Amino acid sequence: GQNIDQPTEMTATEGAIVQINCTYQTSGFNGLFWYQQHAGEAPTFLSYNVLDGLEEKGRFSSFLSRSKGYSYLLLKELQMKDSASYLCAVMDSNYQLIWGAGTKLIIKP
């Protein structure tokens, strides 16, 4: 079966760095997405990785290792507004997104 695993909840301190991990087992692979979802709102796109390595976009970076079925989202210089759920999703061989349950990130002052 297809499976996306990520931690349920993480806590970090304002100004610090946090890494949210995602492991996956899917039928085929056409890229991995990270989305941010604030409570009560819609998911919004953060990043896309299809090749191994690190993609950096401002305070956010995303890493992919296809051989290990592993990705992480790195958030630097954490701000209170980064408190949200972070969703990992893999595009399978049918170009459908398979979603993880999300990691709720709590930022403390």
Next chain:
Amino acid sequence: IAGITQAPTSQILAAGRRMTLRCTQDMRHNAMYWYRQDLGLGLRLIHYSNTAGTTGKGEVPDGYSVSRANTDDFPLTLASAVPSQTSVYFCASSEGTSAYNEQFFGPGTRLTVL
């Protein structure tokens, strides 16, 4: 420019009633999707449409139907609602269906079936 709109924002529905959730996008995207989001679970695909006039079944299609008469609209119908369909429903769209196609989400409809 609104992007994707959904209606209603929320709804309480008696079991057995028929309900249509509306979704409209103004980005001229070819592909559209309906997901449900339940606590502790990832977004699950209900139905999708790769282009106007075509639809397909996702992971959890039972009890739901869709139509795609034109590019902009993608309504989701619950023929006879049951309590297990209580959920938050998100409509999404993407320009195409190839590998790199970011999906844009509507604000969601919170549905409670009693």
